[in-house]
Amino acid sequence: MIEHRNVYDTSYRSNFSQAFTPRDEKPWRKFEPINADPPTKQYSRKSNMSHRSNNSDRGHVATLGGSLPGIFHSEPQPGASTYARAGVASSQGMNEVGSKLVMSQNIAAKAAEIEHSIQAERAQKEVRRVIEFYQNRGSPNCAVVLLVARWLRLSINFVDINLQNQNSVEELKKVNPVGQVPVIIDADGFTLSESRAIMKYLTLKYASRHQLESLYPSDPARRAQIDAMMDYEHSSLAPLVRNYISLFLFDRSPDRNHNMAQLQIQINDVLTSLSQFLTVRRFFGNDDVSLADVLLGRNLAMLQTAGFFRQEQNCISNLMNWLERMTSLPNWHECMEAVNGLILSNSNQ
Numbered sequence: 529m530i531e532h533r534n535v536y537d538t539s540y541r542s543n544f545s546q547a548f549t550p551r552d553e554k555p556w557r558k559f560e561p562i563n564a565d566p567p568t569k570q571y572s573r574k575s576n577m578s579h580r581s582n583n584s585d586r587g588h589v590a591t592l593g594g595s596l597p598g599i600f601h602s603e604p605q606p607g608a609s610t611y612a613r614a615g616v617a618s619s620q621g622m623n624e625v626g627s628k629l630v631m632s633q634n635i636a637a638k639a640a641e642i643e644h645s646i647q648a649e650r651a652q653k654e655v656r657r658v659i660e661f662y663q664n665r666g667s668p669n670c671a672v673v674l675l676v677a678r679w680l681r682l683s684i685n686f687v688d689i690n691l692q693n694q695n696s697v698e699e700l701k702k703v704n705p706v707g708q709v710p711v712i713i714d715a716d717g718f719t720l721s722e723s724r725a726i727m728k729y730l731t732l733k734y735a736s737r738h739q740l741e742s743l744y745p746s747d748p749a750r751r752a753q754i755d756a757m758m759d760y761e762h763s764s765l766a767p768l769v770r771n772y773i774s775l776f777l778f779d780r781s782p783d784r785n786h787n788m789a790q791l792q793i794q795i796n797d798v799l800t801s802l803s804q805f806l807t808v809r810r811f812f813g814n815d816d817v818s819l820a821d822v823l824l825g826r827n828l829a830m831l832q833t834a835g836f837f838r839q840e841q842n843c844i845s846n847l848m849n850w851l852e853r854m855t856s857l858p859n860w861h862e863c864m865e866a867v868n869g870l871i872l873s874n875s876n877q
């Protein structure tokens with residue numbers, strides 16, 4: 529079954545830094561509802577997830593410091609307008625000083641030019657940001673793409689793929705011969721698969737400057753750091769988590785506990801290594817949330833749902849604090865609930 533739906537985000541503003549400091553303040557207290565159809569309407573599925581009941585920030589956005597920069601604030605900043613006005617005022621003042629007139633006029637002209645280019649960029653993004661999103665509910669790889677798309681405030685045409693249905697898979701193969709979700713088709717027809725590639729592409733194309741600097745910074749060294757963490761997640765953590773979840777859900781053999789214990793040791797090794805990064809920074813790529821955090825957070829959230837952190841020896845405090853910061857982010861629960869729901873519903877069988 530293939531289902532097409534239009535979902536339009538409403539605009540919202542937030543301030544990431546204020547929403548998460550000081551650490552002991554509960555971030556979700558600083559969130560208020562957005563005027564949108566609750567995202568869960570599009571994602572309604574039976575769920576008995578314990579964490580959903582007190583999920584007070586789902587569909588909520590930060591309200592503090594709406595005019596301050598933050599990754600969830602994708603509007604152009606007012607700097608250019610201020611600059612323009614200052615330039616004009618300055619230009620008037622300079623009229624009295626003939627020798628400086630030309631210089632101040634140049635400033636005003638430059639400011640107007642900057643403002644114009646920001647407006648043009650914004651208008652261009654407004655008309656081009658509807659994307660087709662081939663997804664499967666419950667797919668962790670789709671969840672991370674959806675989260676980034678939400679933060680970028682993209683309008684999404686969902687195409688739900690049932691991976692068990694041959695017709696549906698055939699439809700998917702028309703856009704991705706490999707037959708895997710996620711796939712996006714951008715407004716200009718550009719088609720892309722692979723979750724990590726999609727996350728980077730959407731961020732590079734649609735993020736505001738502030739979002740870009742946090743999610744996937746323009747500085748080569750900082751971006752390389754994010755890439756390194758994303759590669760490590762892909763090659764080291766994700767396969768272990770996939771195996772662990774698979775054992776958790778499907779292994780009914782007498783060796784199940786032994787197999788899971790073996791995997792736990794390996795996962796703990798990786799988590800211990802990862803936790804070292806957080807001794808010097810709040811997030812994995814930098815001091816603000818990045819695409820690497822999204823991927824790593826998705827893995828740890830899945831482990832959490834599967835009860836991995838109920839065992840105290842698996843809990844590393846700075847990693848747990850970071851995970852709490854991640855799961856408190858806007859749209860997190862909306863995007864991850866189908867993944868968690870699938871883990872929980874299958875684990876009860």
Ligand SMILES: N[C@@H](CCC(=O)N[C@@H](CS)C(=O)NCC(=O)O)C(=O)O
Nearest residue numbers: 667668669707708709710722723724
């Ligand atoms: N490396 C890919 C993996 C995609 C993937 O494994 N997708 C799964 C759903 S989570 C899928 O489509 N499975 C169907 C299949 O492999 O036939 C990515 O990150 O997007």
